[in-house]
Amino acid sequence: MDTAQILETIKMISEENLDIRTITMGISLLDCIDSDSDKACQKIYDKITTKAKDLVKVGNQIATEYGIPVINKRVSVTPISLIAAASKDKDYVKYAKALDRAAQTLGIDFIGGYSALVQKGYQNGDRTLIKSLPQALAETNLVCASVNVGSTRSGINMDAVKEMGQVVKAASELDFMTNAKMVIFCNAVEDNPFMAGGFHGVGEPDAVINVGVSGPGVVKSALEKVKGASMDVVAETIKQTAFKVTRMGQLVGSIAAEKLNVPFGIVDLSLAPTPAVGDSVAQILEEIGLEQVGTHGTTAALAMLNDAVKKGGIMACSHVGGLSGAFIPVSEDAGMIDAVNAGSLNIEKLEAMTAVCSVGLDMIAIPGNTPAETISAMIADEAAIGMINNKTTAVRVVPVPGKDVGETVEFGGLLGHAPIMAVNKVSSADMINRGGLIPAPVHSFKN
């Protein structure tokens, strides 16, 4: 084996923060449905703790044997609104607590799937689950929630958009951290290993292993060697780097699946930043030639980055899935935080950026007094971008009670900290209060 190649890999891992962000086991809970919610919760706990009993052990074994950090071990489950609908419970907090207990027993980092899919309308379980979101998230530690409010095929459920603005607001008043664990989607995917939006779709196998890789630092470092070269060279360099990173994800995913005796699902080709120095998507964009992320040209640079990551990754693994693209969360990316603090990045520019990358307005702290209708309107805008562009978009905004623009909020850990960002103060209430359904766009009719 070539010495230079060995050293390149070692440098990627030890200096450039290359890691496996998550090994996520998707588990179907369809066989746990019971009209008695106590029985259902017991079945859910038993199934998760049986299927995933070795998940943490195997993740750690792989980290040791291959010398690659495996940052998170996670579980995603079938949307609970479907599982709990058979019971006549008034709320589903009990289910959230069962998930939380299972996650704690396993020693995993997060469990996702306290979710509802309402892009075209509510079934009774959806209604109950959504109403219980603030309490369920406030009373659990590791449970993540998501609600899909729109899709290219079915349009946007504006009743759900309206309600989710109220839910975000109500959750922030219980504990603002709850909103860091909740995502509102358009075109949600069924095999997403990343949180907070991961759930296990009904079309998935009984159990599956999905892997998310990450290495913004590796891409930035590769680009440092092609300063001044044309955009073709930049794109090619990103492709080659993404290929290597994804091959590692493919290897780890297939080994984990074999050791856990479940099928290997997908590799999510994502560039997921962390607050650590040198682990930033913003800094890649700046390396491409922007003085600071958020300035004119950011959308173009990000579009190229996102596309090149996919092109490089697609050949490197057998099945691509999840969200697959560059993430642009504000609080989890040191470069994004700097740009907001410097005044070069605002919500409007972030919204434009979400049209060309995965996923959406992510981990953005906003003033606590932002009206629910304004939050709904932000959700509606993102959903519209997703619906029209046939891509996943999402909103994970965090209203922080008592804080206003210019202040900062601390989330801790991988979630980082965030400056409170300015929100347009002009009302959208009359539009949001109309409710109803935005019809599916004309280009969705493909049959």
Add this chain to the structure above:
Amino acid sequence: MRAILTTIGADKAGIIAGVSTYLAKNQINILDVSQTIMNGYFTMMMMVEIPDDKVDFEKITTELNELGEKLGVEIKIRNEKLYQAMHQL
């Protein structure tokens, strides 16, 4: 199982002796070795074979870390498949 063992650090007497003594004691066979000085750093790559019944990566990694500290170098061992996956089609 085949693994790649890398030793990087300031050059001094006894590094190769220290590493190979440990490997011999643990019945880890050296299949190939290359060594160079890069930017003043001693850099050694070894391809080794660990007998299947002796593979306890956690123990080997911990002991090699301790040995590395003693010798003033960084010693890492990783399953060879990682490098193959990333650099070979």
